[in-house]
């Protein structure tokens with residue numbers, strides 16, 4: 154079986170980054186992008202308005218709308234921006250019904266804690282954590298998305314018991330500057346920039362001790378160029394914030410008036426049309442521009458498992474916690490592998506491949522703390538049992 158790392162070596166050495174099929178899709182998208190006839194919403198194109206007054210579009214549809222495709226239209230961009238970034242959620246009876254049926258399918262990881270630890274019995278748990286909205290609250294200024302000291306202490310303890318990786322859309326250096334724990338693995342830029350622990354981790358494996366993997370390094374000059382173009386283009390939209398994530402660029406619209414979202418989408422699209430090797434995806438109040446290589450948080454998860462020596466292992470139990478659509482790639486990988494599970498951080502029902510849910514970062518912290526306590530207790534128990542056996546063996550020998 155060809156390992157993922159071998160596949161990657163092949164992919165990067167051949168520089169085969171964009172398939173012909175993808176190229177033709179991109180060309181179609183550019184053709185549509187330059188056509189002004191696609192700028193106006195018709196009733197038929199409007200997505201359904203969901204309970205609570207915000208728009209719901211299935212994840213698949215969002216993907217169809219946002220990934221570069223022949224059907225890409227400005228109005229669907231804006232609708233999708235609204236769908237993944239609801240600005241008003243009202244409490245209505247139907248929303249409550251939706252919520253309770255969703256919770257049945259994606260129960261709270263806190264309530265299911267015992268079942269979860271039972272399922273992990275005899276297996277090595279490996280933790281994957283998204284950053285924004287998972288370890289830190291979503292805040293107006295993305296530069297100030299700090300995690301609390303209590304959360305940092307929790308993650309530090311977690312990494313003592315389980316190999317732990319932070320997987321984020323942000324630039325790796327940026328996410329490290331927030332987390333500041335050298336004993337973790339970091340996968341920045343949606344997994345396109347991976348580095349192993351610089352110190353203090355017992356979970357390092359052979360040749361990949363200083364894992365450093367950057368499958369999109371040849372895109373750096375293009376990303377620099379697009380960053381500058383977006384900065385210039387969006388400066389007339391108050392509140393828009395362009396963030397350089399080394400291998401990708403984020404355009405945050407958390408502080409942009411909803412009335413100006415279409416203007417911003419138009420600006421971003423006008424820059425992107427010159428870069429067919431880049432694609433656009435979307436997170437919570439953020440547009441993400443990244444290379445069209447087939448690499449995402451799911452691939453990063455597989456790469457890290459392989460680097461840790463769990464490539465073809467059946468006794469590994471990966472747990473991925475994230476709040477974003479980009480985390481779905483990782484949830485999907487876990488479902489397909491039939492190993493471990495994903496936990497979606499969300500207060501509202503969402504179409505997801507995660508098995509469980511947590512409402513917000515404070516619940517994530519509770520879950521991680523319980524995991525640490527459980528592991529500590531089970532290690533103590535094992536230690537006591539071993540000591541008892543040793544004592545018995547000594548007394549029998551005498």
Ligand SMILES: [Mg+2]
Pocket residue numbers: 283284285286287475476477
């Ligand atoms: Mg997130």
